[in-house]
Amino acid sequence: MVAKMNPDLKKERENASFDPEKITNFLYGGQESVKRKRELESLALNDPDYQHEDLNFMSREQQYETQLKKGILMVTKMKELKITSAQDQLFYTSAVLVSDVHPMSVHTRMFLPTLYGQATEQQKDKWLKLAENYTIIGTYAQTEIGHGTFVRGLETTATYDPKTQEFILNTPTLSASKWWPGGMGKTSNYVVLMAQLYIYGKSYGIHPFMLQIRSLEDHKPLPGVTVGDIGPKFGYDVMDNGFLSLNNVRIPRENMLMKYSRVEPDGTYVRPPSTKLAYGTMVQVRAGIVMFSGMNLAKAVTIATRYSCVRRQSEMKPGHPEPQVLDYVTQQYKLFPYLAAAYAFWLTGQTMMSVYTTSSSQISKGDISVLPELHALSAGLKALSSSMANVGMEECRLACGGHGYSHASGLPRLYTNATPASTAEGEHVVLMLQTARYLMKSYNQSLQGEKLAGSVAYLSGVQLVPAAGRTRNMLDLGALCDAFRHRAARIVGEAAAQLRSEMQGGKDQADAWNASSVDLTKAAMAHSQYFVVKTFAERLTDSRLDSSISAVLTRLCQLHALHGLVTNSGDFLEDGYLTGSDIRQARRHINALMAKLRPDAVALVDAFDFPDGILNSILGRYDGNVYQHLLEWAKASPLNKTDVHQSYHKYLKPFLEANRAKL
Numbered sequence: 001m002v003a004k005m006n007p008d009l010k011k012e013r014e015n016a017s018f019d020p021e022k023i024t025n026f027l028y029g030g031q032e033s034v035k036r037k038r039e040l041e042s043l044a045l046n047d048p049d050y051q052h053e054d055l056n057f058m059s060r061e062q063q064y065e066t067q068l069k070k071g072i073l074m075v076t077k078m079k080e081l082k083i084t085s086a087q088d089q090l091f092y093t094s095a096v097l098v099s100d101v102h103p104m105s106v107h108t109r110m111f112l113p114t115l116y117g118q119a120t121e122q123q124k125d126k127w128l129k130l131a132e133n134y135t136i137i138g139t140y141a142q143t144e145i146g147h148g149t150f151v152r153g154l155e156t157t158a159t160y161d162p163k164t165q166e167f168i169l170n171t172p173t174l175s176a177s178k179w180w181p182g183g184m185g186k187t188s189n190y191v192v193l194m195a196q197l198y199i200y201g202k203s204y205g206i207h208p209f210m211l212q213i214r215s216l217e218d219h220k221p222l223p224g225v226t227v228g229d230i231g232p233k234f235g236y237d238v239m240d241n242g243f244l245s246l247n248n249v250r251i252p253r254e255n256m257l258m259k260y261s262r263v264e265p266d267g268t269y270v271r272p273p274s275t276k277l278a279y280g281t282m283v284q285v286r287a288g289i290v291m292f293s294g295m296n297l298a299k300a301v302t303i304a305t306r307y308s309c310v311r312r313q314s315e316m317k318p319g320h321p322e323p324q325v326l327d328y329v330t331q332q333y334k335l336f337p338y339l340a341a342a343y344a345f346w347l348t349g350q351t352m353m354s355v356y357t358t359s360s361s362q363i364s365k366g367d368i369s370v371l372p373e374l375h376a377l378s379a380g381l382k383a384l385s386s387s388m389a390n391v392g393m394e395e396c397r398l399a400c401g402g403h404g405y406s407h408a409s410g411l412p413r414l415y416t417n418a419t420p421a422s423t424a425e426g427e428h429v430v431l432m433l434q435t436a437r438y439l440m441k442s443y444n445q446s447l448q449g450e451k452l453a454g455s456v457a458y459l460s461g462v463q464l465v466p467a468a469g470r471t472r473n474m475l476d477l478g479a480l481c482d483a484f485r486h487r488a489a490r491i492v493g494e495a496a497a498q499l500r501s502e503m504q505g506g507k508d509q510a511d512a513w514n515a516s517s518v519d520l521t522k523a524a525m526a527h528s529q530y531f532v533v534k535t536f537a538e539r540l541t542d543s544r545l546d547s548s549i550s551a552v553l554t555r556l557c558q559l560h561a562l563h564g565l566v567t568n569s570g571d572f573l574e575d576g577y578l579t580g581s582d583i584r585q586a587r588r589h590i591n592a593l594m595a596k597l598r599p600d601a602v603a604l605v606d607a608f609d610f611p612d613g614i615l616n617s618i619l620g621r622y623d624g625n626v627y628q629h630l631l632e633w634a635k636a637s638p639l640n641k642t643d644v645h646q647s648y649h650k651y652l653k654p655f656l657e658a659n660r661a662k663l
């Protein structure tokens with residue numbers, strides 16, 4: 001029997017000003033792609049082989065086992081079903097894994113890409129087939145107990161022995177032990193090991209090496225290898241993040257991935273065109289995190305928005321029925337800015353991936369001139385999108401009141417699995433400072449009359465003269481983009497000036513950098529926010545958008561920009577670019593936009609097109625039948641398997657009896 005839809009949600013859907021299907025098509029790149037997405041999702045979601053008890057009811061060991069089994073099934077089925085394109089695999093795996101990963105995810109997302117990006121053709125012939133067939137399972141072993149951020153400071157060594165033409169691998173100190181690599185704890189039999197290369201006593205920096213860590217026969221650690229799981233974490237329960245120490249492990253010379261740099265048999269070192277090419281896999285994953293963050297935020301907003309239409313609470317007017325909580329404007333103010341941000345990062349994530357694809361194809365043809373821009377853009381956007389998603393997901397959880405705290409909402413798991421995106425693959429502040437470094441360099445070049453291109457083009461010839469007194473239409477996307485551009489350029493300019501003044505005051509470059517670093521991160525943040533606002537606005541100029549959806553998407557873009565503007569109003573007011581009256585106008589527009597978006601809120605989250613199986617949230621169910629399913633879910637909890645738990649007999653009964661005896 002098909003359950004009836006909750007009447008409030010039904011009404012919301014009937015009253016929307018547009019057909020969500022049109023936005024779904026826009027978000028996923030067309031009707032055909034949406035059709036394919038749904039086919040693959042339903043294939044995965046209806047496959048009985050993937051069904052299991054709720055992961056939240058399991059111990060960590062059970063979760064690891066369940067997800068490993070599922071991961072293995074998934075890669076096997078994708079092969080059988082010939083699901084080969086990256087897009088198709090993403091659709092299928094998202095439906096199988098929901099908001100989790102599986103213990104071989106780093107194999108797919110980092111080990112294989114490192115082979116594609118860092119191995120010579122000969123090495124690809126040797127390793128790729130094995131890795132693609134999962135004959136070997138690998139991970140990306142870079143971070144150590146003592147150092148994650150400071151890659152140049154890693155202590156693992158690969159010392160070349162020309163006599164045997166081997167590298168001798170060691171983690172010479174406790175702090176050199178590898179720590180964190182996903183899937184290394186129990187699953188992988190190979191790693192790409194990032195280690196300091198030494199030849200004849202001289203250090204040549206960090207390079208990637210293929211290293212077998214476990215036997216292909218019985219999975220036992222190989223001689224000289226100590227490996228295991230690092231223990232439970234904030235989330236990511238299904239993943240066996242691992243530790244690894246190495247004691248004089250020898251590997252053949254051919255195991256250094258030598259696409260860019262080489263060690264000849266006699267120990268001659270051939271330099272890469274850029275030492276940063278060895279960081280290529282990180283850049284790829286950072287670029288992907290922008291979309292990943294947009295999608296996670298979209299899931300959280302879908303859950304909280306639907307639930308806010310089902311949930312009724314309090315009296316808005318005495319004696320009237322309880323309103324849907326989404327009718328409280330404060331609730332809209334909690335959710336709608338993140339709804340807008342989810343769209344912003346979704347679209348920017350697509351742009352980031354296309355910049356990545358174009359740039360990496362240029363790099364593989366030998367043109368490394370695009371590397372600094374790619375690095376700076378992906379670092380800043382990764383940091384901004386993941387931090388915004390963190391804050392937004394938590395706000396969505398809070399917006400669901402008490403039920404948001406329950407795993408039944410899907411929000412805690414979504415959050416704890418997504419929040420590492422702020423830390424992993426480059427810590428937030430550290431990456432912002434990388435972007436700032438590029439901004440400072442570019443800004444100084446522009447001062448010397450060089451014309452800048454790409455994301456920093458606006459820094460050349462920017463007019464920093466405030467234009468106070470001018471009447472502005474704060475809903476005009478052009479004016480909003482100008483405001484963000486002005487703010488970014490000003491803050492970049494001021495951070496550069498501060499850096500200069502610290503140095504003029506006697507500090508060396510490093511101390512001056514540290515003293516200016518709060519302003520530098522702010523500059524990177526302002527630059528990245530400008531890029532997102534501009535990208536969102538540009539995407540709306542797509543001629544394929546029909547007017548019904550372009551109107552509602554424009555409102556979201558306006559809200560995204562205005563919310564950013566109001567929450568950072570000091571930045572816009574500081575040099576008089578905007579006036580107090582502009583900010584007041586912006587605030588009024590936000591209220592008016594929220595009122596206009598209110599009837600479309602459910603359609604806007606429906607347009608993300610997450611089926612229930614992927615949202616995995618009782619609060620976010622498409623049909624809105626929340627309470628009945630909450631109760632059913634709770635009844636399935638392991639603690640409810642019996643009416644009287646065994647601990648009653650063990651502890652509670654004697655305790656009660658002893659107390660009674662004392663009366």
Ligand SMILES: CCCCC/C=C\C/C=C\C/C=C\C/C=C\CCCC(=O)SCCNC(=O)CCNC(=O)[C@H](O)C(C)(C)COP(=O)(O)OP(=O)(O)OC[C@H]1O[C@@H](n2cnc3c(N)ncnc32)[C@H](O)[C@@H]1OP(=O)(O)O
Nearest residue numbers: 105109148149150151152276279292375420421424425426
């Ligand atoms: C957790 C969520 C992840 C979500 C993933 C999304 C989708 C995938 C889904 C599922 C996958 C399953 C699981 C995945 C989960 C987690 C995976 C996590 C894996 C990891 O977590 S894996 C370890 C990552 N670990 C880091 O992320 C370390 C961060 N630390 C660094 O990255 C460097 O250490 C840095 C950059 C801080 C300093 O590096 P440094 O000391 O060598 O450089 P320095 O500062 O001296 O700069 C010298 C010149 O190099 C330029 N430069 C630097 N980097 C460049 C680059 N990449 N490209 C081009 N140029 C670059 C500079 O801009 C400068 O340029 P210039 O001189 O011109 O100014």
Ligand SMILES: Cc1cc2nc3c(=O)[nH]c(=O)nc-3n(C[C@H](O)[C@H](O)[C@H](O)COP(=O)(O)OP(=O)(O)OC[C@H]3O[C@@H](n4cnc5c(N)ncnc54)[C@H](O)[C@@H]3O)c2cc1C
Nearest residue numbers: 140141142143147148149180181182420423424425426429
């Ligand atoms: C879930 C998860 C999965 C992971 N998976 C992998 C994996 O598969 N493979 C792998 O190799 N690694 C992995 N990592 C490790 C991850 O990449 C690192 O933890 C991350 O790069 C941050 O480095 P760190 O831990 O050294 O942080 P730290 O650098 O020690 O950060 C601590 C603080 O110091 C500050 N700080 C550090 N340096 C600077 C600086 N230069 N300027 C200003 N402030 C600074 C930071 O901002 C932060 O506040 C994973 C981590 C997590 C959480």
